[in-house]
Amino acid sequence: MKFRIKRPDSSTSPFPHPEAPAPDVHTAAPEAAADAPLSAYEIELIRTSVSVVEPLAEEMTVYFYAILFARFPEVRPMFPPGMDAQRGRLLRALLRIVDLVDDPESLVRFCGHLGRDHRKFGTLPAHFPAVGECLLASLARYAGPAWTQEIAAAWAKAYGVVADVMISAAEQDARVRPAVWSATVVHLLRRGHGIAEVTVRPHLPYAYAAGQYVSVETPWYPRQWRYYSPANAPREDGTLTFHIRAVPGGTVSEALVHRAVVGDVLQLGAPMGDMVLEAAAFDDLLCVAGGTGLAPIRALVEEVARRGGRHQVDLFLGARTGAQLYGVDDMLRMSQRHHWLTIRGAVSHEYVPGLRGSLPQVLAEYGPWYQHDVYLSGPVPMVVSARETLTLGGTPPDRIHHDPFETPVLARP
Incomplete structure (x- = not known):
């Protein structure tokens, strides 16, 4: 996937552009996002600038929303009254985009999710220049003397890529289904x-x-x-x-x-996520769930049953105590109906008959799982630990499926 960013003349922007320490940011027609990727030098400029502002990232997001609402008050009603959680989402989304800037395929997929999900907020193409202007102004302010015209141009180009993909994804989505x-x-x-x-x-x-x-x-x-x-x-x-x-x-x-x-x-809002059965390459599945993380795993087990049980499924349920071993009775009943489903529980902080230990410990004991597709769902520390255990045991990383950490890493317009 390649990108070409066409920046129209500033007169085409639907928003006024108060003086800012960065170039105007505009977006191209969605179909124009395909010829010249960000260069290695531009990627390095972006990541270096992020390392400079990262210690002040929380302050920067406060400033970003302050100038966004001051310059473009018409967007304020799109946001909740309390902004603390929203500022965190913006920061996580920004860091995720920077993390993916040298992986065009993943960047397009992530920004496509963002674009489709933003429809429920009432986002319009005209909002993107305003956000881009305020984002670059915020970066410039907190980067201080480290901010240069080269860095500004690299950020403007990167933001153009992101905006193009989001707009295109939203427009395509609007043709086939509602926003909410x-x-x-x-x-x-x-x-x-x-x-x-x-x-x-x-x-x-x-x-x-x-x-x-x-x-x-x-x-x-x-x-x-x-x-x-x-x-x-x-x-x-x-x-x-x-x-x-x-x-x-x-x-x-x-x-x-x-x-x-x-x-x-x-x-x-629209459904999201890639932790689906179609992602599996192997016939044998390992499913690992902690707490209410059982929900998507239970849905996957039901889907296997709907398709006639064409997969063998090993399901591990984990909790700190037996009382917290959520949903185990329901899943045991399912295993009695389906010969291809095996259920095991792991309790880490209480002695109960059966398995004892953390989920990663139990997984290592019952492995290896290198010929399985793995689906993980639950608290982030559990998912991280289980992923590390499985990877060390030989499971290919691309066969381990889970939702993004801080699920989902989404920001408003």
């Missing part, structure tokens, strides 16, 4: 330990693949979206069930667990 789906809560089951199963029925057909995740907005906290994985493969009645743990201080999760009732209407 309204969905009515049709069933609620509170499971204890701050966990609830919430089943919704979208008002319009909602196509997704087992293993993907979905952004959810509640009526009580508009413009605050949180991401959850359906715990089921697609059903004939179109319903989706989410397993949600109430996170202390988490407004959306606590509302869904403790406040929602049957009849409430939620909003769903």
